[in-house]
Amino acid sequence: MTDHEPNSSPADHSSADSPPEWTVKSEANDTTLVVRGRWTIDDGATLSIPAGALTPSHAAAATQTLHVDVSGLGQWDSSLVSFLWTVKQAAAKANMAFDLAQLPDGVQRLFALLPAEPEPPAKHQQRPFAPLQTTGIIALDTLQEVGALTELGAETARGSIKALSGHGGMRLRDLFVNIFDAGPSALLIVSVVNFLIGAILAFVGAVQLRKFSADMYVANLVGIACVRELSAVMTAIIMAGRTGGAYAARIATMLGNEEIDALRVFGIPVSSYILLPSILSLMLMMPLLYLYGCGMSIIGGYVVATGMLPDVTGAGYLNQTLGAIDLHQFEFGFAKSIVFAIMIGLTSCQIGLSAGRSAADVGTAATRAVVVGIVGVIALDAVFAVIANILDI
Structure with a gap:
């Protein structure tokens, strides 16, 4: 609030330049x-x-x-308005009318913007115990999320068919950039982890x-475990944390910048374009990264086995x-x-599209995409294990 100074005579300047003070003077009425x-x-x-400054001792009659x-007021800012507003509340408790006529015009205008009484503190709504309703x-x-995810997958599938026929909205430049981000850029961390x-x-x-x-059966353990389970799962978890989170954050940022809205206004299909x-x-790079991870896992087992076990030779291990x-x-x-790649891509993009428009929502979307991706990979791997057991693979 900009400081103000009312019109005053030269005799009032000494009091107007003094430190702020207030006093209460009581008269007959x-x-x-x-x-x-x-x-x-x-x-x-x-x-x-202060509480009790306007007590009945200062106001004997209820009609005061x-x-x-x-x-004697000098410069003032919003602190004066805050003080006078509390004075008005204290006067109301003491059954006193508050006269604003002598206040500066700026104070009166600010008073008009304030509520008549302080807002009561918000009450936290207590939710009743209703397990069936919560379930x-x-x-x-969950059904709504599954439906939205299914619809997004159907739109993406239709867009891929149009793209193959040359009538889709996908740009090859965007595809190559995403391939580089999802493939060669992830080789280092995939190599180290596997x-x-x-x-x-x-x-x-x-x-x-x-x-x-x-x-010698260490080679069997490492080879079967990594090729069948661990390389695919660990590579998918890496991509869920690295690429899936990046997809969700990027789409959430575009949503906050209204870029998604602009694409929809111009009639450009988001599913094909983004x-x-x-x-x-992800579908193209994940299988290749899986094969690369298998090789790195076998190399890691080779190094440890040949170094720890004197009876295991390099040729025998291979x-x-x-x-x-x-x-x-x-x-x-x-x-x-x-399957992991499709799940990570669809869930990350859906989480990005359903995010809010603030900066905090971008971080929330990225975190949620990582968590959903990792949990989804482990859950799908369990489903594959059951299927493999049924089919005796």
């Missing part, structure tokens, strides 16, 4: 609040009147009026299998690995990696 000095927050102005004397709400929200996974499996297997003089390159790049892994194991992991 009226009470006067005298305000003097520079009433600004920098000068230490009081923001509220509280006047305000501002003849129903969760079920309906190498360490293979090394850990080989170390644990070597410690246990050495007790039974079955050192979502299809992201999902298609020969044992090739004998333990057949083509069906790669086919199973290859199919899982494609």
Whole structure:
């Protein structure tokens, strides 16, 4: 609030330049609040009147009026308005009328914007214990999310068919950029994680299998576990945390910047223009990253096994690995990696599209995409394990 100074005579300048102070003067029928000095927050102005300052001892009659004397008032800011507003509340409790006539015009205009009484504190709504209602709400929200995800997948599939026929809205430049982000840019972290996974499996297997003089079967353990399960799952988890979160944050940012709204206004399908390159790049790169992760896991197991087990040679380890892994194991992991890619791409894009428009919502969308992606990968892997058991794969 800009400081103000009322018109005053030269005799009042001494009191107008003094520190802020106030006094209450009681008369037969009226009470006067005298305000003097520079009433600004920098000068230490009081923001509220103490409790009990306007007691019945100052106001004997119920019909008294509280006047305000501002003849000695100097510069003022919003601290004066805050103080006088609390004075008005105290006067109302003391059954006194509050006279605003002598206040400066600026104070009166600000008073007109204030509520008549303070707002009561908000009451927290207590939700009754209703387990059936809560379960129903969760079920309906889950069905709504599944429906939205299914609709988004159908739109993306239709957009991919149009793109193959040359009539889609996808740009090849966007596809190549997403392929680079989802593929070559992720090679380092995929290499490190899968190498360490293979090394850990080989170390644990070597410690246990050495007790039974079955050192050579470390290669079987590392090869089958990584090709069948761990390489696909760990690569998908990496992509869910790295690429899925980036997709959700990017789309949520575009939503907050109203870029998504602009595309819809111009009739450009969002599913083909933005979502299809992201999902298609994951579908193309995830199987390749899975195969690359399998190789890095086997190399990690090779390094640990040949270093820890004196009876295991490099050629023997590779020969044992090739004998333990057949083509069906790669086919199973290859199919899982494609399904993981579709799930991560669709859920991340849907979370980004359903996010809010603030900066905090972008971070929330990215976090939610990572959590949903990781949990979804593990859940789908459990489903694949059941299917493999039924089909005896």
